[in-house]
Amino acid sequence: MSAILSIEGLTVGLPKGADRPHALSRVTLELRAGEILCVVGESGSGKSMTASAILRLLPPNVAIEAGRILFEGKDLAAATEAEMRAIRGAGIAMIFQEPMTALNPLRTIGDQIGEMFRIHTDLGRAETDKRALALLEDVHIPDPKLAMRAYPHELSGGQRQRAMIAMALALSPRVLIADEPTTALDVTTQAQILALIRDLQRRLGTAVLFITHDFGVVAEIADRVAVMQHGILVEQGEAAEVLQRPQHAYTQALIAAVPPLTAPPPRAFSSEAILRLEGVSKTYRNGGFFGRGKRVTRAVRDVSLVLPRGGTLGIVGESGSGKSTLARCIMHLVKPDAGVIRLGDTDLASLSPAQLRASAKRIQMVFQDPYGSLNPRRRAGELVAQGPMVHGMARGPAMARARELFALVGLDPAAIDRFPHEFSGGQRQRIGIARALALDPEVLVADEPVSALDVSVQAQVLKLLAELRARLGLSIVLITHDLRVAVQVCDLVAVMKDGEVVEHGPIGRVFEAPEHEYTRSLLASVPGRDFALAKGAAPLSRV
């Protein structure tokens, strides 16, 4: 197979003052006709920059310094802007990570797809519309005629990405660059989009350069793999070869960090309930003044769950399933409409505001976003010491406690004087955990604690949680969308869909013999499932 696109010694410079001189340094890569090449790497590895460089859509102040990008014999690195315009869309098309923002919100889908024809061909209006409609049918959008006239916000995430794909394939380009096209999607939708891309690629013979951070996705779709780290291509080869026998240490570490999908043997914990939810419901009414644009969302419906002392309860669901609202109900950040939440023997709803503030010591939360959950204007130590100080501890002892906690979560106690932005994402999440632990809580509610982190960091943070659980005798509620995360640390799992718990039970049972249809489809959609199952690595949670 001949290379359709070959990158030779591509070096892209970063502006002065960046953390490294080159975004890409001497990257050499080959995309062959009819194959899917996955470029894998963690954030900052330069994988997206590679995609931008090919189409010469680099941000300002970033420029190609050396190397060639050969596409059908032409060096794109040296092409004029007009030549590039002719190639973009027609020769090489691209789809992006976030289909909501990648589509113009003010123009219809049909219009935006039709624009491809208007730029690159002389087709008439009727013919343009006909072709756009055919494309939407090709990508299996439900009701393509309606989708033609729809605006981006009227489609679901998966439909938008289908529309993006239809647009990219409008002129049957030789190469399709897909930049993390499924990262923003739910796991079931991701599986469908991956299937669609593979199907279309087979049918049309387009070469696909697929950029991802997820080895599960790689295992699912790739013919060949290229692994990048800090702007350097560290390894490339056939997919099976790289996955089974990674050569480079970085690749090995990445693959090792891919979580397994088998439940570990059950763990012993007390039968006494520390947290009990009975018939909890929460409905949002989006009522404007004088009933303008009123909408009712039943976020949580009649949920009853029990967390045993010392146990870990996973709550799994896709976006919009109500799992985060449930977590906020437990924390009393949101007041449930109905139902009882008991912490030990206390009904939280019966407490006065002052008592509620006092009971905050017993139950604490770890948040999803390591950037947003720390006040950027306070020093790390202060953030951790704040809790004890609110509950009456003097500043001196509170800061000493913060230092201890820093050591406990694996941070340098000397770092308490630094500001949050001086830490990495994983470190910040550790600060968040330290803050939650500062009040010696009995229950820890962790809302997607690792979903914003790179795979290798995810594993470390989960390991920390498991360690702390063992050392401090914590009971944990873990909210996650990722079954692979839940399986690593949870004893019990509850699967939520549209505000309801559709299935719950011990994790081993739910994973091995799912009873509900939805649970089964969730499990089936995990990318690289076979690979993960086969991997069967040593479970982390048993430390």
Next chain:
Amino acid sequence: MRILSLAGRRLAASLPSLLIILIGVFLLLQLAPGDTVDALLAQMGGGGDAATTAELRRFYGLDVSVPVQLGNYLWRLVRLDLGFSAIYGKPVSTVILERLPATLLLMSASLSFAFFFGLLFGVIAARRVNGWQDSVISTLGLLFYATPSFWFGLMAIVLFSVHLQWLPAGGMESIGEGFTGFTRVMDIASHFVLPTLTLGLIFLAIYLRIMRASMLEVLTLDFVRTARAKGLDETRIITRHVLRNAMLPMVTLIGLQAGTMLGGSVVVESVFSLPGLGRLAYEAVVQRDLNTLLGIVFISALLVIAVNFLVDLLYARLDPRIAREGS
């Protein structure tokens, strides 16, 4: 029909604000030194004896307690009666209707002027960001913004009316010339050139700054990258994708600033002696003509609400996300 119900809802939502304003201004003016009869006496030049002033106070309903006056006023308002103007000796609605055209003309002309050139210059500045065009436009914008409008108006009169004699110094049209049809339109237009510039410049400066910032913001959005990846050239990216998105904040701003513009017309109308609402308001305050002032407050609040309603409609046309949500 949907527009009507939208308008109705908008009005209903504005009612509390309107009520707060009317009652607030009413009570505030009770604290003012002197009432409309005092102002009348000043106009007469004296000689009114105690009996006639008491008679006048009774005539204007000023002899009853404040809550009763307020109640009377609100009750009349419910029946859409704005009352009788003490100073002008006519129903307030008539007085306001006579003054409305000049203000509407001034406001719409200034708004169009500011909007059009703000848009144009904002786009040029954003396209040539940090180039000399950008520097010139941004500097001019800042200068316009910093210029007191009445001062600009006075200096414009000195230059264009007094020294160059190109444009009339004030008034709404030439009186007694008997112009009709097209010549009358041109005559009125020539009277509105300087006032429009004077009132519009500061808004031009604001719009151009917003437009420039908004363009630069939109240019960094993902869909612009998509458009580039599709092979669009820069001009078409601007016209087809960026412009409409970038206009949204500017459109919002128009609604927010309708009140400010009306306030600015007080000064401009007084510089150019235009018979408009702004000057009427000033006179009503000075003459303690409570009914007229409240009438103006009422009408200008309606005007602001109407402008906001139009802005909403425009916004809904520009942004499909709002249109579907609103209904």
Next chain:
Amino acid sequence: MELTRRAAMLTSAAIAASVNLPEAALAQETPRRGGVMTVHFATEQRILNPSLQASTGVYIVGGKIQEPLVDLDAAGNPAPCLAESWESSADGLTITFKLRQGVTWHDGRPFTSADVQFTAMEMWKKILNYGTAVQLFLEAVETPDAYTAVFKYSKPMPLGLLLRALPDLGYVSPKHIYEGTDIRQNPANTAPIGTGPFKFVQYERGQFIIAERNPNYWRPNLPYLDRVVWRVISDRSAAAAQMEAGQILYSPFSSLALSDLARLGRDPRFEVTTKGNEGNPRTNTLEFNFRNPILADIRVRKALAHAINIPFFIENFLSPEYAKLGTGPIPSVSTDFYPTTPMPQYPYDKAAAIRLLTEAGHRPGAGGVRFTLRLTPAPWGEDIGLFSTFIQQSLGEVGIRVEIVRLDAAGFLRTVYNDWNFDLATGWHQYRNDPAVSTTVWYRTGSPRGAPWTNQYGVADAEMDAIIDSAATELDPVRRKARYADFVRRGNSELLLWNPVEQLFLSAFSRKLRNHANTPRWGSSSWHDLWIAP
């Protein structure tokens, strides 16, 4: 040769014009018919009917449409208008007017004594400002026939006083329009119907008023003009610009900025003069609040007067052309009443001022300030603003800190004349032909609280009150004049009120106008003989 002679004639004509004798011009030229008179209308009025409101702002419009019983001639003497003749009974209780015959209202109805009776009883006596005071003792108007009106008074009414009052306070309105209506809300108040040389056509608020020639005017073949247009221009500089652009021909009553008037006066196209305004003199006032113990001390009042350099003020801020040193409440143009003997005066003398202040026990404190006074200037008239600043500056020199309290018209009247919440006030005293009309009220006690331009100063002077009362009912002109000299003397020596500047209004005319400014109240008059040269 021929050419030279013509040039010489032109030159002499130009000289004659610049010397500007209207009589001379009149003698040489034949009146031209037609043309539009455009007038600067600075402050819009609530009503235009001069039977209901006596102010120059109304006369400037309504005086062309409606007419009074009596007018003033060029020399300032009462002249027949709607009344052809008049006589008073010996006891001064009955005054009989013979009315002009053949006069019709603009709507075609005849003018009769019933109109005079209705206007006098329902308007002058009940509504018209100053009219209500002048006609206080009017009991009835009898109409023995259609052209005779007999005024019956319960106390003697000096004929001279009535005749001097009637040009301003004697405008007649049509009974058939007003009878049986609410007079204050009658539509004719803003669309007046009269007997005058011009008929009302249109009033656009904030823009203009138009009146056109009355073809049935009782003076044969008059007026000359086709129309009069009043342009509403509240901004003074805009008005000056329009004057220069030829868009207005006449700006009355000092409505332009003083600097613009000075400039236009130097421009050969315009004439800026006090002529035609002799009937409307005014004095600038400095009013003292006697409730403030500092000001109740006459030494302090005298010190204030001595501290202010009036000649300097007139020389540098106003102009000797229209302003001069005031000598008392009766201005020098009022030849009938101006005192012939010198009255007590307080010329500029800083040393005397300081001495008087020290005598009164006011020594300089911190920063050289003896005490602080609040000065409330009236908001009308550019010269009042300048004068208040000048007072502030002058008194500062002798250690009196002055805080200017700026108020609008309603606030000024309420604060000074009703709330008495001031130390010093400054404004205008308008003299209206006879001291009894609008001058003595500034000194006489007993005006109800809140009556503007009356004695609200917290001072009662029994001698002053006696002088005023005896003068008002004195029928003999010579003795009246003597009583008013006593009035000025008493007012000046006690310094109840200070009248430091005497002014006439300035008019700006286009040089094209003819027969303008030919009576002492020309701006208010009917303009029946006004014409415009090409």
Next chain:
Amino acid sequence: MKRFLRDYARSPAAVVGLLLLILVIGMAGTADWFFPRDPLALAGRPLQWPGANPRFWLGTDNSGRDIAAQIFHGARIALLIGLVATSIAVGIGIGIGAVAGYYGGIVDDVLMRVTEAFQTLPNFLLLLVLVSVFGSEMSTVVVAIGVVSWPAPARLTRAEFLSLRSREFVEACRTLGMRDRQIIFREILPNALPPVIVYASVVMAVAILLESALAFLRLSDPNVASWGNLIGLGRDVLRVQWYVSAIPGVAILLTVLAVSLVGQGLNDALNPRLKGR
């Protein structure tokens, strides 16, 4: 801090603005030294052209006062008006915006109705009413300007609070059991402040312009040497002695320009996201 200064100094416009502002502050500071006499005192014959008399290098106004002295002393008034009125407006705005944005719901509804009422009523009209009711002393004028200018900062603060209150660090504070007052003022406010501070420069510029417009209509305090008063006074002699209005007009223009440029410079330096634009 050092980086902030460096970022600020990168923009020539911002530096020019700062220099102008320093000039104005310098004028305010040295007014008593250069012109020890009361600037409102009679200095000489009125209406002397600039340069005509070496004693008055900017001439005299129509009340015979030294224009240069009034410009120098007026700088104090302008800065005073700007600072005090802005503090009032921003203070009220932050208070109302913070409470409305943090609590939402009915509190937000009520407060926003009031804010809307203030925005619906043309602010200059309200200012006219306030000044004619409460008089035109400088303190009244300044407070009135502050009172009519708060809605915009309030909306801005509210918007910031609306976006910040759902941020996880705020939820974290609540889960720690913090009191609302502490969360609003100690945790959220410091994060919401930078855009409000930048906007304060706009409020300050508008405050100076508002006072001058009032003075132009002769509704400001005649006992202080404000630039607006001088323009209003000069209006009477505009046709010939236009310098009386023109000179203070330029002073206002430059001051407002300085404040705006400094505000924009602050904005660019505080928002690194916009760097390089």
